[in-house]
Amino acid sequence: MTIQFDTEKATASAWFRRLRDDIVAAFEALEDSHVTGPLSDAKPARFEVTETKRRSDDGSDAGGGLMSVMRGGRVFEKVGVNVSTVYGTLGERAQNAMAARKGIPGMKDDPRFWASGISLVAHMQNPHVPAVHMNTRMFWTPHAWWFGGGSDLNPCIEYDEDTAHFHAQQQAHLDPHGGEHYPRLKTWADEYFYIPHRHRARGVGGIFMDDHCTGDWQADFALTQDIGRAFLPAYVPLVEKRRLQDWTDADKDTQLVHRGLYAEYNLVYDRGTKFGLETGHDANAVLMSLPPLAKWV
DSSP states (O other): OOOOOHHHHHHHHHHHHHHHHHHHHHHHHHHHHOOSSTTTTSOOOOOEEEEEEEEOTTSOEEEEEEEEEEESOSSEEEEEEEEEEEEEEOOHHHHHHOTTTTTOTTTTTSOEEEEEEEEEEEEESSTTSOEEEEEEEEEEETTEEEEEEEEEEEOSSOOHHHHHHHHHHHHHHHGGGOTTHHHHHHHHHHHHTEEGGGTEESSSEEEEEEEEOOSOHHHHHHHHHHHHHTHHHHHHHHHHHHTTSOOOHHHHHHHHHHHHHHHHHHHHTOHHHHHHHHTTOOHHHHGGGSOSSOOOO
């Protein structure tokens, strides 16, 4: 049986674009409102927006999206907010990059796919302001569909109250969908964002899910939307509070070393990075998550 889902795909794609627009506006507003504290005398930054295009092996259209990157701001040293809708056929390596779903019956006979989502990574000027990652996505094949995504906090200088606030907002948005979701997705994030070769987590966790399909598309989409809606209230108050703190050279050094940890994870383990590169998406957009500066000791 072939699953078409044309209406559902269009609805999901439009939602990810609206979420992108809301986040871009909120982040530029943070640049504008930073009028006291470190770097407040600098010029507020703006996103540079680039349209991305993807082509199939035969040269035909295979979708694309928007890559929005803001660099060198008062608050944000580098932040990318990407949204895309891509489609085509999955090669064997791309199928293998889909760790959770590479055994779908019929995929080898009909390897068409469609995917849409938003991906965000923010690296901050002030070492007291935590870095952050968020993404939500929908994936379709003729034989299956599913959602994925989440967000996690990556401070180089940890504050317990910031971690508590971030997780509380996640839980508040997930609990209306069932009390089982937050503890399950929190545990999943703790396991997923772990760096085996360093024997440690890359941050203080958050929520994460992949391969989510209960069979009820509306319910699964609503859960995915609330994962996205949780992001700004979970993160923006932390930025507003910590951006006012002064920092030392030692604080900045701690930040650069922690960014090295972040880069290692994204290049070695992250499934989204692997899948994006294997399916021929714009490499600059896929690697947008890498920090502008990092340090290894």
